[in-house]
Amino acid sequence: MSESGNRVLEHKENILKTTSSMNKNTQAQFNLSISNGVTINYRSNQLENIEHHNDTSLTVTVYNDFKKGSASTNNLSFDSIKQTLDKATNIAINTQKDNCQGLPRESFTTCESQDIGIYYPKQFEIDEATELTKICESAGFEYDKRISNSEGSSYSQSNSECLILNSQGMYGHFKSTDYSLSCVMLAGDNQAMERDYWYSSTRKHENLESPQEIGKKASSRAISRLNAKTISSRVCPIIFPAEVATSFFNNFLSAINGHAIYKKSSFLLDKLGSEIFPEFITIREDPSIVEGMGTRPFDSDGVLTERKNIINKGILETYLLDTYSARKLNLNCTGNGVLTNILVESSEEQTDNLINLVDEGVIITEMMGSGANLLTGDYSRGAFGYYFKDGQIKYPVTGITVASNLTQMFKNILHVGKDYDIRGNIRTGSILIDKVTIGGT
């Protein structure tokens, strides 16, 4: 679990050496990622799996007279890097000219190495990790008699390094760590069995949620799913809890990605400056949050990431543009060859009890299938959830679909709760959306 910084410097030397024989008109970019870690799974009161991970990937992108080629390898010997560069160069002989191709021309990284608050390495201790997962699964089993089985508790930790170099002298490097602890519990018997999970995911081992809490939450979620009914089809308000709302906002972020826009494959085409969300919603990007799961100093082309408003008081202020899509659209690059931390904010007073805000509706705790069409905004997905009325959860509902159009769903958001989920790069509270079609019996 300790890849030394010196290894990366050695790779850097090798890479630079390969470029010495490169044609003058050729530009090259090298993206290297190295990660190693361990995942263990503890199930039915014993350690079930230990998996040691150790991954390397070097991608070489070559631009020759506006023609592009790329090649990857997992072998970092000098010969292999040279062969990969040659392969990319050969591909670029056959691809076609596109004036928007090429290395970034401005605001790229030249940092040797920097501490951005996402690297907290820790020696892997098998006994400690086993103990964590054991406590987690036991807490799950002890939670309730109706817990009948388990898919186990998993712990994983990994160290990653990311290096970028290009033939114009760009150099960037950063390290990060990831820790996670999860638990999957089953409730009920063969006649009606339900499964649910909970997890914690952090940059720092010490910040993981307590194993007892994770086990209990997994069990409580599995039990609350038992005896689900279907409901009749209707149009009603729905609540996406924070962890489901993240994937909902992800649809929005995909639809304003520069690649979707220049390909004209987004329902948010030509919507810059338009009102997409209600006025009380602002969506920001902040690439430099300490311990943030999306924190990154530069994007996949080495362009510096930037803090900005994406939605300001409901209005779309920018697309998410990398070097290529920005040139295609004749706009400025926003450093969005990656998506960093996204914060969904509300200017209204936020509550954590959204079911009190409307008479009745459905809390959607799980979405299934891939029914969000980003070209048209049509939205139709399978769901599991809980019917609520008069401020109380009445019963679990299964076998339902949720359908609407994303354009309307964005406008129909009534409230953003204050129960923020920070386990991923999109940070949002639960959201309440009016007038969504539930398909049932």
Place this chain on the structure above:
Amino acid sequence: MITKIKNILSEHDLTDDKLSKLLSVSCPKGIDFSDIYFEYSASESWSIEDGIVKNGTSIIDSGVGIRSITADKTGFAYSNTFEFSDLRRAAQMSRSIAPFNGEKEFKPGSDIDYKKLYEAGSPLDRIDDLKKVIFLKEMDDYIRSKNSDVEQVIINLAASHTSMFVVNSDGERASDERPLVRFNVMVIIKKGDRRERGSAGGGGRFYYDQIFDQNFSRKFADEAVRQARVNLEAINSKAGSITVVLGPGWPGVLLHEAIGHGLEGDFNRKQTSAYSGCVGQKVASSDCTIVDDGTLSNRRGSLSIDDEASPTECTTLIENGILKGYMQDKLNARLMSTKSTGNGRRESYAHLPMPRMTNTFMMPGAFEPSEIISSVKNGIYAANFSGGQVDITNGQFVFTASEAYLIEDGKVTKPIKGMTLIGNGPDVLKKVSMVGNDLKLDDGVGTCGKDGQSVPVGVGQPTLKIDEITVGGTEV
């Protein structure tokens, strides 16, 4: 043995004796089973967009995965270098799942015999890169010249060639070379303010020649355009419970989700599947016979031999509605006192094998497809799907139609959009009331994800009628 792996072994002086020595490290006393999996994989993709072949990508990935099993516990480590010292270190990490009680000795294994289902060569090197670029240009021209209203055309061409070699502590060894090619077309057509997409594609375990045959590729190009045009006319669908007729071929993804995953050995050994302990029971209507067949020549989901050195088989999962058996890999078969069915697959050397599907499909029934449609007074005809998902524990599955129509008075009428089907596997299969005589397998573009691992698969089915299932839509 195959050239690529042979070269790697000899370059690193990995003789039979050294391999046996490695097994002694990964499979000491106290470990029941161990295998060492070598892999060298080369893949590439080419794409055209905006009428320009913008990029080509080549990926080389190679390494060795070592696994040690004791009872139901598994240790696993891998190396992307082939030095003996690195492999020994991986073997030590792998065996750490159990306490070390002294070494066992191994002799070189013997090769497992199997039937080859596809050519061994690499699709990548058999044709000049320039020809791949010209093919994409020609396909793009073909679509644009025939359809002036096409706004975007994206065509992808991809191929891979994987060489594998596995040796295990049971004295078995096997190697295989696996070609795979795939071709996809996506078009966007604009009409007034509305934009819709259509896509189609095909592929399998063969070379580019087949794709470059215009009769093969133009069919998919025309199909993508046709689908986009249908979607431009599609109206909002109604939500609720209704009779649905599924078209032949790719809609078999329903079987993959609704029942396939639930019959994988690992879930049943752990008793976490809705089908756990159901062998011999009636789980579907008597019209349903479903198999998983990895032995079909040149199919995307086929394998001559699986990643654990077990030749693939045609496994009957459900026969006339009765559950016959599960799909097994070595670990789960041993723990359930049965034999591997040749379904032990892994995404790569860096992933653990699991029971996975190959080509899963329903056998044909007696009805003409037209008879099935005309038997429905009021319902939906789902001609094609984009994909699906299942919760194997409660059996709940979902999938999304990319092309669907209303059935009114026994006739297919208006196209409908944005439709999701949701149902319960055990429940829905009991509601299959008519099965067509038109079994069709998909065109070879399916990829299945499980536990973060992707593998190529095939699906198929004849036209079939489900009496009642919940469909999503925006109208109530």
